[in-house]
Amino acid sequence: MATYHLQIVTPDRMVYDGEAEKIILRTVNGDVCILPHHIDYAVPLAIGEAKVTDGQGNTRLAACNNGMLSVHGNEVRVVAVTFEWADDIDLERARRAEESAKEMLDKLQREDVDFNVAEARLKRALTRIQVKG
Amino acid sequence: MAGSSMKAIKLRIKSVESTMQITKAMQLVATSKLRRAKERMENSKPFATVSRETLTEAVSQCDPQFTPFMEKREVKNRCYVVIAGERGLAGGYNANVFKAVAAHAGDTPYCVLPMGKKTIDKFQHLHVKLLDESLFHVEGLGVSTCFRLANQLIEGYRKGDYDELVLVYTTFQSMMSQEVRIEQLLPIEKPENETECGVVTIYEPSPAEMLETVMPDYLGGRLYSAACDSFASEISARRNAMDSATKNAGEMISDLRLKFNRARQGAITQEITEIVAGAEH
Secondary structure (H helix, E strand, O other): OOOEEEEEEEOOEEEEEEEEEEEEEEEOOEEEEEOOOOOOEEEEEOEEEEEEEEOOOOEEEEEEEEEEEEEEOOEEEEEEEEEEEHHHOOHHHHHHHHHHHHHHHHHOOOOOHHHHHHHHHHHHHHHHHHHHO | OHHHHHHHHHHHHHHHHHHHHHHHHHHHHHHHHHHHHHHHHHHHHHHHHHHHHHHHHHHHOOOHHHOOOOOOOOOOOEEEEEEOOOOOOEOEHHHHHHHHHHHHHOOOOEEEEEEOHHHHHHHHHOOOEEOOOOOOOOOOOOHHHHHHHHHHHHHHHHHOOOOEEEEEEEEEOOOOOEEEEEEEEEOOOOOOOOOOOOOOOEEOOOHHHHHHHHHHHHHHHHHHHHHHHHHHHHHHHHHHHHHHHHHHHHHHHHHHHHHHHHHHHHHHHHHHHHHHHHHHO
Protein backbone atom coordinates (compact mmCIF):
# COMPACT_ATOMS: atom_id res chain seq x y z
CA MET A 1 0.00 0.00 0.00
CA ALA A 2 1.09 3.55 -0.65
CA THR A 3 2.62 5.39 2.29
CA TYR A 4 3.53 8.91 3.21
CA HIS A 5 6.12 10.50 5.46
CA LEU A 6 4.71 11.08 8.93
CA GLN A 7 6.31 13.14 11.68
CA ILE A 8 4.85 13.36 15.14
CA VAL A 9 6.49 15.91 17.43
CA THR A 10 5.87 17.06 20.97
CA PRO A 11 7.77 19.89 22.73
CA ASP A 12 10.20 17.51 24.40
CA ARG A 13 10.91 15.04 21.61
CA MET A 14 10.26 13.65 18.17
CA VAL A 15 7.81 10.82 18.82
CA TYR A 16 7.63 9.35 15.34
CA ASP A 17 9.52 10.00 12.14
CA GLY A 18 8.91 7.51 9.37
CA GLU A 19 6.56 6.06 6.81
CA ALA A 20 2.88 5.56 7.55
CA GLU A 21 -0.17 4.32 5.70
CA LYS A 22 -2.86 5.94 7.71
CA ILE A 23 -3.50 8.11 10.76
CA ILE A 24 -6.77 8.80 12.50
CA LEU A 25 -6.89 11.82 14.78
CA ARG A 26 -9.42 13.74 16.83
CA THR A 27 -9.55 17.32 15.55
CA VAL A 28 -11.64 20.23 16.77
CA ASN A 29 -14.13 19.32 14.05
CA GLY A 30 -14.28 15.61 14.81
CA ASP A 31 -12.22 12.63 13.74
CA VAL A 32 -10.27 12.73 10.50
CA CYS A 33 -8.33 10.04 8.70
CA ILE A 34 -5.34 10.94 6.54
CA LEU A 35 -4.44 8.59 3.71
CA PRO A 36 -1.62 9.04 1.17
CA HIS A 37 -2.02 11.84 -1.43
CA HIS A 38 -4.30 13.89 0.74
CA ILE A 39 -4.88 17.49 -0.33
CA ASP A 40 -2.91 20.14 1.60
CA TYR A 41 -4.72 20.55 4.86
CA ALA A 42 -4.27 22.01 8.32
CA VAL A 43 -6.45 21.76 11.40
CA PRO A 44 -6.10 22.21 15.18
CA LEU A 45 -6.30 19.04 17.23
CA ALA A 46 -8.47 18.29 20.23
CA ILE A 47 -8.00 15.80 23.04
CA GLY A 48 -8.58 12.25 21.88
CA GLU A 49 -7.41 8.90 20.65
CA ALA A 50 -4.97 8.64 17.74
CA LYS A 51 -4.53 5.56 15.58
CA VAL A 52 -1.38 5.25 13.50
CA THR A 53 -0.79 2.53 10.89
CA ASP A 54 2.89 2.43 10.01
CA GLY A 55 4.60 1.35 6.77
CA GLN A 56 4.48 -2.32 7.73
CA GLY A 57 0.78 -2.26 8.43
CA ASN A 58 1.03 -2.36 12.23
CA THR A 59 -1.54 -0.25 14.01
CA ARG A 60 -0.74 1.52 17.25
CA LEU A 61 -2.94 3.52 19.56
CA ALA A 62 -1.96 6.69 21.33
CA ALA A 63 -3.44 9.47 23.44
CA CYS A 64 -3.07 12.81 21.69
CA ASN A 65 -3.71 16.20 23.23
CA ASN A 66 -4.04 19.54 21.43
CA GLY A 67 -1.70 20.98 18.83
CA MET A 68 -2.25 20.72 15.11
CA LEU A 69 -2.14 18.54 12.06
CA SER A 70 -0.69 19.71 8.79
CA VAL A 71 -0.57 17.95 5.46
CA HIS A 72 1.74 19.40 2.84
CA GLY A 73 2.39 17.40 -0.29
CA ASN A 74 3.04 13.90 0.94
CA GLU A 75 4.41 15.20 4.25
CA VAL A 76 2.13 14.80 7.23
CA ARG A 77 3.01 16.47 10.48
CA VAL A 78 1.35 16.12 13.82
CA VAL A 79 2.46 18.81 16.23
CA ALA A 80 0.94 17.78 19.54
CA VAL A 81 1.26 19.11 23.07
CA THR A 82 1.40 15.54 24.33
CA PHE A 83 1.39 12.30 22.38
CA GLU A 84 1.75 9.05 24.30
CA TRP A 85 1.70 5.56 22.86
CA ALA A 86 -0.61 3.17 24.66
CA ASP A 87 2.43 1.25 26.00
CA ASP A 88 3.85 4.36 27.64
CA ILE A 89 0.72 5.40 29.48
CA ASP A 90 0.83 5.19 33.24
CA LEU A 91 -2.63 3.88 34.12
CA GLU A 92 -2.28 4.56 37.85
CA ARG A 93 -1.39 8.16 37.19
CA ALA A 94 -4.26 8.60 34.75
CA ARG A 95 -6.71 7.20 37.34
CA ARG A 96 -5.38 9.58 39.97
CA ALA A 97 -5.67 12.49 37.54
CA GLU A 98 -9.25 11.47 36.82
CA GLU A 99 -10.12 11.45 40.53
CA SER A 100 -8.56 14.82 41.25
CA ALA A 101 -10.14 16.39 38.16
CA LYS A 102 -13.55 15.09 39.24
CA GLU A 103 -13.05 16.49 42.71
CA MET A 104 -12.12 19.85 41.25
CA LEU A 105 -15.16 19.87 38.99
CA ASP A 106 -17.46 19.15 41.91
CA LYS A 107 -16.25 22.22 43.72
CA LEU A 108 -16.30 24.57 40.73
CA GLN A 109 -19.11 26.40 39.01
CA ARG A 110 -19.45 26.49 35.25
CA GLU A 111 -18.51 30.19 35.19
CA ASP A 112 -15.21 29.69 37.01
CA VAL A 113 -11.99 30.27 35.11
CA ASP A 114 -10.63 26.94 36.27
CA PHE A 115 -13.67 25.00 35.12
CA ASN A 116 -12.32 24.57 31.60
CA VAL A 117 -8.92 23.65 32.94
CA ALA A 118 -10.38 20.93 35.13
CA GLU A 119 -12.62 19.71 32.34
CA ALA A 120 -9.66 19.41 29.98
CA ARG A 121 -7.74 17.55 32.65
CA LEU A 122 -10.58 15.08 33.08
CA LYS A 123 -10.81 14.62 29.31
CA ARG A 124 -7.11 13.91 29.06
CA ALA A 125 -7.26 11.39 31.89
CA LEU A 126 -10.27 9.62 30.39
CA THR A 127 -8.62 9.48 26.96
CA ARG A 128 -5.52 7.90 28.45
CA ILE A 129 -7.56 5.31 30.31
CA GLN A 130 -9.56 4.54 27.18
CA VAL A 131 -6.44 4.17 25.03
CA LYS A 132 -4.76 1.95 27.56
CA GLY A 133 -7.83 -0.16 28.21
CA MET B 1 63.35 40.95 53.51
CA ALA B 2 63.85 38.04 51.20
CA GLY B 3 62.18 35.73 53.72
CA SER B 4 59.00 37.77 53.97
CA SER B 5 58.55 38.04 50.19
CA MET B 6 59.08 34.29 49.91
CA LYS B 7 56.35 33.72 52.43
CA ALA B 8 53.99 36.09 50.60
CA ILE B 9 54.60 34.28 47.32
CA LYS B 10 53.98 30.94 48.98
CA LEU B 11 50.62 32.20 50.29
CA ARG B 12 49.69 33.52 46.86
CA ILE B 13 50.43 30.14 45.29
CA LYS B 14 48.26 28.42 47.84
CA SER B 15 45.32 30.74 47.28
CA VAL B 16 45.57 30.50 43.49
CA GLU B 17 45.76 26.74 43.81
CA SER B 18 42.55 26.55 45.78
CA THR B 19 40.81 28.88 43.32
CA MET B 20 41.98 26.64 40.53
CA GLN B 21 40.50 23.65 42.29
CA ILE B 22 37.12 25.36 42.38
CA THR B 23 37.17 26.46 38.75
CA LYS B 24 38.25 23.01 37.71
CA ALA B 25 35.42 21.41 39.65
CA MET B 26 32.93 23.82 38.10
CA GLN B 27 34.28 23.01 34.67
CA LEU B 28 33.83 19.30 35.28
CA VAL B 29 30.28 19.81 36.53
CA ALA B 30 29.45 21.89 33.46
CA THR B 31 30.97 19.31 31.15
CA SER B 32 28.93 16.51 32.64
CA LYS B 33 25.73 18.55 32.53
CA LEU B 34 26.37 19.66 28.99
CA ARG B 35 25.59 16.35 27.33
CA ARG B 36 22.14 16.16 28.87
CA ALA B 37 21.43 19.82 28.19
CA LYS B 38 22.40 19.41 24.56
CA GLU B 39 20.23 16.34 24.24
CA ARG B 40 17.26 18.19 25.68
CA MET B 41 17.89 21.07 23.31
CA GLU B 42 18.05 18.79 20.28
CA ASN B 43 14.81 17.09 21.34
CA SER B 44 12.97 20.36 21.76
CA LYS B 45 13.93 21.69 18.35
CA PRO B 46 11.62 19.73 16.00
CA PHE B 47 8.46 20.98 17.70
CA ALA B 48 9.50 24.61 17.43
CA THR B 49 10.60 24.41 13.79
CA VAL B 50 7.72 22.26 12.57
CA SER B 51 5.04 24.30 14.33
CA ARG B 52 6.67 27.49 13.16
CA GLU B 53 6.66 26.39 9.52
CA THR B 54 3.04 25.32 9.69
CA LEU B 55 2.01 28.49 11.42
CA THR B 56 3.88 30.71 8.99
CA GLU B 57 2.03 29.03 6.16
CA ALA B 58 -1.28 29.68 7.87
CA VAL B 59 -0.27 33.28 8.48
CA SER B 60 0.53 33.87 4.82
CA GLN B 61 -3.03 32.91 3.93
CA CYS B 62 -4.63 34.85 6.68
CA ASP B 63 -6.11 38.31 6.53
CA PRO B 64 -4.59 40.41 9.35
CA GLN B 65 -7.92 41.96 10.26
CA PHE B 66 -9.40 38.66 11.39
CA THR B 67 -6.92 37.93 14.11
CA PRO B 68 -5.43 40.05 16.87
CA PHE B 69 -2.18 38.07 16.58
CA MET B 70 -1.28 39.72 13.29
CA GLU B 71 -2.66 43.17 13.84
CA LYS B 72 0.11 45.73 14.27
CA ARG B 73 -0.66 48.17 17.04
CA GLU B 74 1.18 51.30 17.98
CA VAL B 75 3.83 50.10 20.43
CA LYS B 76 3.20 51.84 23.73
CA ASN B 77 4.43 49.04 25.90
CA ARG B 78 6.54 46.01 25.17
CA CYS B 79 6.85 42.75 26.96
CA TYR B 80 10.13 40.89 26.97
CA VAL B 81 10.54 37.26 27.82
CA VAL B 82 14.13 37.24 29.00
CA ILE B 83 15.94 33.97 29.53
CA ALA B 84 19.31 34.05 31.30
CA GLY B 85 21.11 32.06 33.93
CA GLU B 86 20.54 31.10 37.49
CA ARG B 87 24.14 31.72 38.45
CA GLY B 88 27.07 33.81 37.29
CA LEU B 89 30.59 32.68 36.45
CA ALA B 90 29.64 31.96 32.89
CA GLY B 91 31.66 34.58 31.07
CA GLY B 92 29.49 37.21 29.43
CA TYR B 93 26.45 34.96 29.21
CA ASN B 94 24.11 36.93 31.48
CA ALA B 95 25.50 40.37 30.67
CA ASN B 96 25.11 39.84 26.91
CA VAL B 97 21.42 39.04 27.28
CA PHE B 98 20.76 42.11 29.45
CA LYS B 99 22.69 44.34 27.08
CA ALA B 100 20.62 43.09 24.16
CA VAL B 101 17.39 43.86 26.02
CA ALA B 102 18.55 47.38 26.91
CA ALA B 103 19.63 48.06 23.32
CA HIS B 104 16.39 46.75 21.85
CA ALA B 105 14.08 48.48 24.32
CA GLY B 106 15.38 52.02 23.73
CA ASP B 107 12.99 54.48 25.36
CA THR B 108 9.83 52.41 25.04
CA PRO B 109 8.46 51.37 28.43
CA TYR B 110 8.53 47.64 28.96
CA CYS B 111 7.74 44.83 31.32
CA VAL B 112 9.59 41.57 31.65
CA LEU B 113 8.80 37.93 32.15
CA PRO B 114 12.12 36.79 33.62
CA MET B 115 13.51 33.28 33.60
CA GLY B 116 16.54 32.51 35.71
CA LYS B 117 17.47 34.00 39.06
CA LYS B 118 19.99 36.44 37.59
CA THR B 119 17.32 37.87 35.31
CA ILE B 120 14.91 38.39 38.20
CA ASP B 121 17.61 40.13 40.26
CA LYS B 122 18.67 42.33 37.38
CA PHE B 123 15.25 43.66 36.45
CA GLN B 124 14.18 44.02 40.05
CA HIS B 125 17.21 46.22 40.46
CA LEU B 126 16.14 48.29 37.43
CA HIS B 127 12.61 48.59 38.87
CA VAL B 128 11.02 47.06 35.79
CA LYS B 129 7.60 45.51 36.18
CA LEU B 130 7.91 41.72 36.41
CA LEU B 131 5.03 39.49 35.30
CA ASP B 132 6.12 36.48 37.30
CA GLU B 133 8.85 36.16 39.90
CA SER B 134 8.76 32.46 40.51
CA LEU B 135 10.93 31.14 37.68
CA PHE B 136 14.31 30.73 39.31
CA HIS B 137 15.44 27.66 37.46
CA VAL B 138 15.87 27.41 33.74
CA GLU B 139 17.39 23.95 34.03
CA GLY B 140 14.34 22.10 35.27
CA LEU B 141 11.74 24.20 33.49
CA GLY B 142 8.88 21.86 32.58
CA VAL B 143 6.77 21.81 29.45
CA SER B 144 3.57 22.39 31.42
CA THR B 145 5.01 25.53 33.03
CA CYS B 146 5.82 26.87 29.57
CA PHE B 147 2.25 26.29 28.40
CA ARG B 148 0.89 28.05 31.46
CA LEU B 149 3.17 31.01 30.77
CA ALA B 150 2.18 31.06 27.10
CA ASN B 151 -1.49 31.32 28.02
CA GLN B 152 -0.73 34.05 30.52
CA LEU B 153 1.27 36.01 27.92
CA ILE B 154 -1.43 35.71 25.27
CA GLU B 155 -4.07 36.87 27.69
CA GLY B 156 -1.99 39.94 28.53
CA TYR B 157 -1.51 40.64 24.85
CA ARG B 158 -5.22 40.38 24.17
CA LYS B 159 -6.05 42.72 27.03
CA GLY B 160 -3.58 45.22 25.61
CA ASP B 161 -1.15 45.21 28.52
CA TYR B 162 1.55 45.25 25.86
CA ASP B 163 1.55 45.68 22.11
CA GLU B 164 4.55 43.58 21.27
CA LEU B 165 5.90 40.38 22.72
CA VAL B 166 9.61 39.83 22.29
CA LEU B 167 11.70 36.84 23.24
CA VAL B 168 15.34 37.35 24.20
CA TYR B 169 17.43 34.21 24.65
CA THR B 170 20.79 32.72 23.81
CA THR B 171 21.15 30.17 21.09
CA PHE B 172 23.73 27.42 21.18
CA GLN B 173 25.76 27.39 17.98
CA SER B 174 28.77 25.40 18.99
CA MET B 175 30.81 24.67 22.09
CA MET B 176 32.75 27.86 21.49
CA SER B 177 30.06 30.27 20.40
CA GLN B 178 26.67 31.21 21.74
CA GLU B 179 24.67 34.04 20.31
CA VAL B 180 21.96 36.24 21.81
CA ARG B 181 18.79 36.21 19.72
CA ILE B 182 15.92 38.64 19.73
CA GLU B 183 12.72 37.31 18.28
CA GLN B 184 9.38 39.00 17.95
CA LEU B 185 6.68 36.56 18.95
CA LEU B 186 3.61 38.77 18.70
CA PRO B 187 2.25 40.18 16.48
CA ILE B 188 3.33 37.63 13.90
CA GLU B 189 4.92 39.15 10.84
CA LYS B 190 3.47 38.16 7.52
CA PRO B 191 6.24 36.49 5.51
CA GLU B 192 7.32 38.78 2.69
CA ASN B 193 8.19 36.35 -0.05
CA GLU B 194 4.87 34.60 -0.42
CA THR B 195 5.30 31.27 -2.07
CA GLU B 196 2.90 30.71 -4.92
CA CYS B 197 2.62 26.96 -4.91
CA GLY B 198 -0.59 26.53 -6.89
CA VAL B 199 -2.12 24.23 -4.32
CA VAL B 200 -4.05 26.07 -1.67
CA THR B 201 -4.05 24.49 1.75
CA ILE B 202 -7.46 23.89 3.25
CA TYR B 203 -7.74 25.25 6.76
CA GLU B 204 -10.42 24.08 9.08
CA PRO B 205 -12.31 25.96 10.38
CA SER B 206 -10.36 28.93 8.86
CA PRO B 207 -6.76 30.22 8.91
CA ALA B 208 -7.65 32.83 11.50
CA GLU B 209 -9.43 30.41 13.81
CA MET B 210 -6.64 27.92 13.39
CA LEU B 211 -4.19 30.60 14.46
CA GLU B 212 -6.32 31.40 17.50
CA THR B 213 -6.43 27.80 18.65
CA VAL B 214 -2.87 26.86 17.93
CA MET B 215 -1.11 30.04 19.07
CA PRO B 216 -0.90 29.11 22.80
CA ASP B 217 0.53 25.68 21.94
CA TYR B 218 3.03 27.14 19.53
CA LEU B 219 4.14 29.79 22.02
CA GLY B 220 4.47 27.26 24.82
CA GLY B 221 6.65 25.04 22.66
CA ARG B 222 8.69 28.03 21.56
CA LEU B 223 9.35 29.11 25.14
CA TYR B 224 10.35 25.60 26.10
CA SER B 225 12.79 25.19 23.24
CA ALA B 226 14.26 28.66 23.85
CA ALA B 227 14.77 27.75 27.51
CA CYS B 228 16.50 24.50 26.57
CA ASP B 229 18.63 26.32 24.02
CA SER B 230 19.59 28.98 26.57
CA PHE B 231 20.44 26.44 29.22
CA ALA B 232 22.75 24.54 26.88
CA SER B 233 24.37 27.88 26.00
CA GLU B 234 24.76 28.78 29.65
CA ILE B 235 26.43 25.50 30.47
CA SER B 236 28.84 25.67 27.56
CA ALA B 237 29.59 29.34 28.30
CA ARG B 238 30.36 28.37 31.88
CA ARG B 239 32.48 25.46 30.75
CA ASN B 240 34.51 27.75 28.50
CA ALA B 241 34.86 30.44 31.15
CA MET B 242 35.97 27.93 33.75
CA ASP B 243 38.30 26.26 31.29
CA SER B 244 40.15 29.50 30.61
CA ALA B 245 40.07 30.40 34.31
CA THR B 246 41.73 27.09 35.13
CA LYS B 247 44.32 27.65 32.44
CA ASN B 248 45.02 31.16 33.70
CA ALA B 249 45.38 29.89 37.23
CA GLY B 250 47.88 27.29 36.02
CA GLU B 251 49.91 29.95 34.27
CA MET B 252 49.81 32.16 37.32
CA ILE B 253 51.02 29.34 39.52
CA SER B 254 53.99 28.53 37.30
CA ASP B 255 54.81 32.25 37.16
CA LEU B 256 54.69 32.49 40.94
CA ARG B 257 56.78 29.34 41.32
CA LEU B 258 59.46 30.93 39.15
CA LYS B 259 59.38 34.06 41.27
CA PHE B 260 59.50 31.99 44.43
CA ASN B 261 62.53 30.04 43.24
CA ARG B 262 64.29 33.23 42.20
CA ALA B 263 63.64 34.74 45.61
CA ARG B 264 64.90 31.57 47.30
CA GLN B 265 68.00 31.55 45.10
CA GLY B 266 68.52 35.25 45.80
CA ALA B 267 68.32 34.68 49.54
CA ILE B 268 70.90 31.86 49.41
CA THR B 269 73.27 33.87 47.25
CA GLN B 270 73.01 36.76 49.62
CA GLU B 271 73.75 34.56 52.61
CA ILE B 272 76.79 33.08 50.90
CA THR B 273 78.05 36.54 49.97
CA GLU B 274 77.64 37.64 53.55
CA ILE B 275 79.49 34.61 54.91
CA VAL B 276 82.30 34.95 52.38
CA ALA B 277 82.59 38.65 53.11
CA GLY B 278 82.79 37.85 56.86
CA ALA B 279 85.51 35.18 56.34
CA GLU B 280 87.70 37.54 54.27
CA HIS B 281 87.97 40.02 57.07
